[in-house]
Amino acid sequence: MNSISEKIHALNEMVVQGKGLEALNKYYAEEVIMQANEQEPTVGKEANRLREEEFYSKVTEFRGAEPLKVAVGVGVTMVEWHFDYTHEEWGVRNYKQVSVQEWKDGKIVKEKFYYAN
Template identity: 70%
Template sequence: MATLLEKISDLNDLVLQGKSMEAFEKYYHEEVVMQENENQPTIGKSANRKREEEFYGAITEFRGAKPLKVTVGEGITMVEWHYDYTHKDWGIRNYTQISVQEWKNGQIIKEKFYYGA
């Protein structure tokens, strides 16, 4: 059975290969709850799939993503990412984000993203 470090490393690699939705299907639980900062969480895999597809569909230019740090704890992983892209609604975005994943039965059951405005 893969460790959480192996799972989060594979997930990150899929994102870097442009396979974010493949990573989502593989590693996210059917009951996943995802939340951006203190915004209302999005509940369930189908609602989050739609949210992810809308986000990736709105990127007009992708210049890069890089995992800077990865931390693994008891049922928890955290990744510090740096992103650089242009979004059709938000314009140029070049920032660092922390993603915290809570795992259940080998899949992410909760993920929260922390970043500046």
């Protein structure tokens, strides 16, 4: 699995299966920068892992995640997602989100999420 296209599809499948943390470990660079909308970015794989663990620990019901569209370019991928879950602090969340990933040496080095609040 060498191409970015193969990797983003495999990563998406892991997210669909509820294996988001495993996908982070496998496909993200140690120096990854992740950012939601215009919030402050989270820098580094460990900091992002802790942020993701906190998020997943507060999901009380996971009804699904589906990649609706995937685009692959030179060093970049974009995925339109549909998420449906209940979060203990935010309540029922059913929304679409676009994530844009920048790749270097086969790993995601930057990812930004765009969604309506």
